[in-house]
Amino acid sequence: MSIKNVQARLDLIHKLTVGDGSKTGDRKVMRGLRKLLNSAETQIVVDVKVFASQLNTAYQRRRGKAPSKNISDKYKELTKELIRDWKDEIKNNKDDYEIESSTQTKLTFLIKEGVNRRKTPRDNYALFRRVNQRLTLALIKLPRYNQLFHGRTKTASGRKRQIFDVGHVYSVTEKGRAGLAAGLAQEQLTGEEGEELTADDFQSEDQYNQLKSFKSKLGLASEEVLKVDTKGGLKLNNRIFLQLESDTGNRKKSASDRQAGRQVKETIQDILSKKFTGSNSQAIEVANQKGSDSPMDMIGTMIVNTPTKRKMYSKGKAKNNTKYKKAPKSVNKTSKASKTTEVPTQRAVVHAAGITPEIARQLPKGPGRPSTEKGKGDTDFAIAAAGLLSVKRAINKRLPEEVRRNMGRPALRYQTGRFARSTMIESITPAAKTLLVKYTYRLNPYETFENTGRKQWPSGYNPKPLISKSIRNLALSMFKLEALTTRRV
Numbered sequence: 192m193s194i195k196n197v198q199a200r201l202d203l204i205h206k207l208t209v210g211d212g213s214k215t216g217d218r219k220v221m222r223g224l225r226k227l228l229n230s231a232e233t234q235i236v237v238d239v240k241v242f243a244s245q246l247n248t249a250y251q252r253r254r255g256k257a258p259s260k261n262i263s264d265k266y267k268e269l270t271k272e273l274i275r276d277w278k279d280e281i282k283n284n285k286d287d288y289e290i291e292s293s294t295q296t297k298l299t300f301l302i303k304e305g306v307n308r309r310k311t312p313r314d315n316y317a318l319f320r321r322v323n324q325r326l327t328l329a330l331i332k333l334p335r336y337n338q339l340f341h342g343r344t345k346t347a348s349g350r351k352r353q354i355f356d357v358g359h360v361y362s363v364t365e366k367g368r369a370g371l372a373a374g375l376a377q378e379q380l381t382g383e384e385g386e387e388l389t390a391d392d393f394q395s396e397d398q399y400n401q402l403k404s405f406k407s408k409l410g411l412a413s414e415e416v417l418k419v420d421t422k423g424g425l426k427l428n429n430r431i432f433l434q435l436e437s438d439t440g441n442r443k444k445s446a447s448d449r450q451a452g453r454q455v456k457e458t459i460q461d462i463l464s465k466k467f468t469g470s471n472s473q474a475i476e477v478a479n480q481k482g483s484d485s486p487m488d489m490i491g492t493m494i495v496n497t498p499t500k501r502k503m504y505s506k507g508k509a510k511n512n513t514k515y516k517k518a519p520k521s522v523n524k525t526s527k528a529s530k531t532t533e534v535p536t537q538r539a540v541v542h543a544a545g546i547t548p549e550i551a552r553q554l555p556k557g558p559g560r561p562s563t564e565k566g567k568g569d570t571d572f573a574i575a576a577a578g579l580l581s582v583k584r585a586i587n588k589r590l591p592e593e594v595r596r597n598m599g600r601p602a603l604r605y606q607t608g609r610f611a612r613s614t615m616i617e618s619i620t621p622a623a624k625t626l627l628v629k630y631t632y633r634l635n636p637y638e639t640f641e642n643t644g645r646k647q648w649p650s651g652y653n654p655k656p657l658i659s660k661s662i663r664n665l666a667l668s669m670f671k672l673e674a675l676t677t678r679r680v
Contacts, residue, residue, distance in 0.1 A: 364452025
């Protein structure tokens with residue numbers, strides 16, 4: 192990986208989490224960060240215990256004495272009624288919300304990712320505040336609750352000011368800033384196939400260590416590292432957690448969060464203080480970079496390893512005395528194999544880049560089938576492509592039903608069928624001694640069972656082993672394929 196590419200990512204981290212160092216620049220950074228966080232899938236918690244307790248504290252601060260038991264009970268009843276109103280709101284707007292858990296005293300629900308009228312990502316934070324304001328103001332106008340808020344300042348219109356605010360469970364200025372920096376670094380440390388890169392994959396070990404240090408030096412837990420996708424624009428794949436709080440409670444927390452955020456900012460600046468700009472020989476270094484085949488290696492391989500020359504090498508008519516011994520990689524990173532080649536694996540045999548007799552029988556016959564006659568060179572990749580496409584289509588057709596059969600405790604239970612129907616193989620490609628199967632499922636709301644968020648579920652609920660098992664079962668029964676590596680995308 193070139194110095195230039197890594198430095199570009201480090202510069203991006205600086206731009207998005209530190210800015211130009213000025214107060215105006217920092218405010219711009221925070222606006223951008225909040226916009227990113229607020230557009231993600233959002234979990235909301237409305238808890239009587241938390242909210243009522245903070246209202247009691249606000250009352251004591253305002254009146255100089257603790258509230259009576261009657262007032263304290265009224266605060267609890269107000270929050271319970273707010274929960275009931277939110278349940279009705281969610282019931283009437285199922286496209287936007289989804290309840291995760293519900294009791295009389297605590298409601299946990301999701302605000303799904305969405306778009307606004309301008310077809311841009313919706314601000315879920317603003318949506319919650321707007322709806323909650325409407326529901327809360329309707330309640331405090333009622334005679335039984337209006338008396339609870341004597342002495343509160345009013346707006347210019349004469350209405351009582353809000354009694355609530357929305358708080359991020361993780362501080363935006365602290366955990367948000369740190370999480371974005373670590374997430375951007377982690378994406379750079381992840382290969383195209385989802386593998387963790389090592390120092391050997393980088394030209395500069397110092398830059399590798401720089402990227403690795405973001406999580407450790409910022410003191411982040413795994414769930415606090417924001418999962419980002421920079422392809423086609425910055426997108427956040429994490430779930431964001433919000434909690435209903437009193438207005439005074441939120442202001443007090445925000446002050447301490449800002450102080451912690453300044454410390455995080457200084458730590459990020461310290462990590463990024465060293466720049467690696469390379470030297471005059473950088474072009475040569477990039478051309479010979481380690482990791483995947485360098486540009487120079489690719490050119491050399493293509494020159495000395497043409498199909499004709501490889502035939503001559505195998506028959507002893509010519510000798511390859513260069514360092515380029517391997518056949519050139521194809522554009523789709525799937526290496527060609529001869530039609531007689533069998534690649535042994537620990538469990539099975541993968542024929543001709545994954546083509547077993549069972550797969551071959553499903554390939555189209557007649558004039559439209561790619562030729563593999565003697566003299567045509569290596570096995571045509573069109574055969575592998577057609578075969579693996581047939582596998583993908585055939586398995587996808589039966590996958591939802593297989594997932595349904597495998598559901599049940601300790602795994603997820605079958606209820607509506609929505610989860611099972613959402614499972615799908617995205618691609619099947621040859622890899623070293625195996626086939627790489629990339630699959631997906633409806634992440635919203637089922638990704639939570641992977642335990643990537645704050646709430647922890649029983650390990651058996653994780654959808655990935657369930658789907659992998661179902662794919663393996665079908666691959667074995669339908670195509671005698673055992674050598675599979677599955678990966679959720």
